[in-house]
Amino acid sequence: MKNITKLPPVVACCVVIATVLWLPESASLYAQQSTAAACLTTSRHQLSKSGKQIFDIAQKRLNAYLASTKTNRTNAPDEPVHTIPVVVHILEPEGRSLLTDFQVHEGIAELNKAFRNQLPESDGVDTGIQFQLAVRTPDCSATTGINRVYPNNPNYTLYGVTSAGGPGLPYDQVYPMSYWNNLEYYNIWVVNFMDQGAALAAYPTGAYSPFDGTMITASYFTTKILPHELGHALFLGHTFARAIGGGDLDLIECPQNSNCAEQGDYICDTEPVNQSSNYICFSNANPPNPCNNNAPYGTVLKNYMGYNTFGCQTQFTNDQRTRMRGALESLRTGLINSKGLDPVVTGQTIPQGISATLTATGCSGQIQWYDAPADGNHLGSGNSLTTPVLYESTTYYASCLRADCPSDARVAGLVTVGPGLPVHLVRFGAQVTEPNTVTLNWATSFETMHDYFDVESARDAKTFGKAGRVSAPFRVTSGISEYRFADTPEPPADIIYYRLKQVDTDGSYSYSKMVSVRMQEMQKITIGPNPAGNSISIAGVSRNWDIEVIDARGMIVQRLKNRFQIDSERLPAGLYVIRVNMENGHTVARKIIKSQ
Missing domain, CATH: 3.40.390.10 (Collagenase (Catalytic Domain))
Incomplete structure (x- = not known):
């Protein structure tokens, strides 16, 4: 050195x-x-x-x-x-x-x-x-x-x-x-x-x-x-x-690692390593890591923030x-909405016969929407634009109106309209209904020649596998059709992502948007006693939440906000679902029997 x-x-x-x-x-x-x-x-x-x-x-x-x-x-791809x-x-x-x-x-x-x-x-x-x-x-x-x-x-x-x-x-x-x-x-x-x-x-x-x-x-x-x-x-x-013996300049000593969030690189999913390890890119052999109790090296040697060869650096x-x-x-908020860039417009792909929602980001002023690259009609203001029902691909345009930097530049956002999908999904949600059970509910408003739904799950919002299949009626329906699927993830995980694969009888398919549940967070919430008497208690909830009491007919009979106690004295005996809707969008539900 x-x-x-x-x-x-x-x-x-x-x-x-x-x-x-x-x-x-x-x-x-x-x-x-x-x-x-x-x-x-x-x-x-x-x-x-x-x-x-x-x-x-x-x-x-x-x-x-x-x-x-x-x-x-959530570290999910739907973040901006x-x-x-x-x-x-x-x-x-x-x-x-x-x-x-x-x-x-x-x-x-x-x-x-x-x-x-x-x-x-x-x-x-x-x-x-x-x-x-x-x-x-x-x-x-x-x-x-x-x-x-x-x-x-x-x-x-x-x-x-x-x-x-x-x-x-x-x-x-x-x-x-x-x-x-x-x-x-x-x-x-x-x-x-x-x-x-x-x-x-x-x-x-x-x-x-x-x-x-x-x-x-x-x-x-x-x-x-x-x-x-x-x-x-x-x-x-x-x-x-x-590292202990001289920081980055020391080739042999290992970083302190008793608290990964406050020591070393402040990152908990990169194992501790010394600098000398960063000069080797292992292919088959994977020797022990002296900074991690001699366990075999994980993926840390492939990190962009190490000093390995370019070919070995493959990940954040x-x-x-x-x-x-x-x-x-x-710390760098000004870069996100800088006048140095035009807004970024996110396009969308939809089936025929429905509307789309375009979003624009990167504007410190106000987004203006148009139907042409110049002149044309002004369609509205704000970070999103909901289109009319579309039957062919259509381009819309957004500009950023700033007081400090006037600009008439318009950025295109394309709505790609594909062939009609087998089903129009009107809602899709997931909630923890038992300590280790996730119940998914969805509804459709129109189905034609629809075959089945595959329910797919992932731990990383990227690598999905089939969790189960739900058949659909082989007929044309125009009303609301309700579906339900219960999944017991093995092994349990802190957060699980779900999506639906909607498959037509000819094999064509489309995917729904993802939804997620936090298993461990929801498992901390308790609702009881069960059976219940004159009151039902809720514990383990923080921040803001709503409570819905749903009877066996699916009707909401009580709505409460930020309450730890439900007065159930006047509820008729029977089966109820207590649903807690969290501020972060997650939901937990429990079945409760109301005794006489």
């Missing part, structure tokens, strides 16, 4: 943004496309008291945000996709260009594939975060998001970016050459060389900073170093972070997804 030196003075003065640095690779490792390097994150915290204080403040803000949103956070506006500042040396526009777009595309779990080798999770070159400058002019800067500095051409006193361009002169407000744009500076590494990034602080962004050498822009650095930008540490984890989205939503 003798080639490790202190960060240059410019980094020292911006230590509040917790700088992260990649160091150069050997020629042989580079030939193998490796990210083997060393990072000064931990030593930077150790050297700078103020930097650690700012980091700790940001960490507390993130923890508070994650705690406040835990109930509604966040798009981050990026501006790439290319510092061109004399006589040549570092990157073509095509290479910049290629690098951003590869970055998105890593974050959306879409690379051919990807086996992690979709983070629901993506990056797009800005289309609008801070003064509201049109832009490609690529900003070429010409230092006209012979020393930069020869030596690149160097520490104070070095022969190249000092770090503290790079950032001011081209910088856009970090509260609305994410800045990436591309340089020809760096005397201390391949890339430099900064943790989020939630504040304005002219040094916030990533500096990266051009030769690494299209590699997996870029998603690694953007992971740091969204508050991820290294998988081997903060669920907890990393949660931390990055939380950091974006609490």
Whole structure:
């Protein structure tokens, strides 16, 4: 580790943004496309008291945000996709260009594939975060998001970016050459060389900073170093972070791991490892992990936040997804609704004869909807648009009305209308009805030549398997048809996702939207006694909830809000269902017998 030196003075003065640095690779490792390097994150915290204080403040803000949103956070694909506006500042040396526009777009595309779990080798999770070159400058002019800067500095051409006193361009002169407000744009500076590494990034602080962004050498822009650095930008540490004997710089010591949420990399689904393990990519053999009681290594060696070879880096984890989205939503909120981007419109595919709902995100002002790319009819305002009943594919357009940045740009959203589906699903829900039983209820309003429903379940909202099948009547029906299916998941899980596969007699099919239940949360809720007398008690509920008392005919005979006691004295003897509807959308139901 003798080639490790202190960060240059410019980094020292911006230590509040917790700088992260990649160091150069050997020629042989580079030939193998490796990210083997060393990072000064931990030593930077150790050297700078103020930097650690700012980091700790940001960490507390993130923890508070994650705690406040835990109930509604599911890591499900139906959470909104966040798009981050990026501006790439290319510092061109004399006589040549570092990157073509095509290479910049290629690098951003590869970055998105890593974050959306879409690379051919990807086996992690979709983070629901993506990056797009800005289309609008801070003064509201049109832009490609690529900003070429010409230092006209012979020393930069020869030596690149160097520490104070070095022969190249000092770090503290790079950032001011081209910088856009970090509260609305994410800045990436591309340089020809760096005397201390391949890339430099900064943790989020939630504040304005002219040094916030990533500096990266051009030769690494299209590699997996870029998603690694953007992971740091969204508050991820290294998988081997903060080991006992010297932090990231120690190859042998293991990170502390008595509390995974507050030690190491702050991530609980990446097992503890030391840095030396990050130089090996196992294919068949899987040796013991000395930092995890000598259990075989899991998937941590495939993580983007390690230092393994590019071919071995294939994943972000669920907890990393949660931390990055939380950091974006609490410490970098301005990036989500930046004027640097047009709104993102989510299209929809529907069968013939029903309406669709389009949604638009990424607008700090008000969304306006139209039926044409220019002129046309104004259809309404707001983040969503419900179309009329459609029988053919139709395109709608959304624009963002901002006081600070007027723009008439309209973004298309396509509603694709397919052939008529075998069934029109009007509702679909799931609830825990017994400690280990989930009851699914759904209803249809029209069926023609419909064969059956397959009920499918998943633990990760991605890998679905068949839980059971419910037959449908082989006839045309126009009224409401009710269906029910009870599932006993084995083994039980904290959260389970369900969807319906609706199959026609000719084999064509469609899927419903997903619903989810939290088994463990619902198991804590007790309703009793059973049989019940003059009162029924409810325990284990928090926040806001509604209670429905349903008789054997399916009629709701009582509705209560935020009550722990139900007066059942006047209820006739018989069978009742007590249904508790939680604020987070989950439902628990219990059958209760009312005695005389």
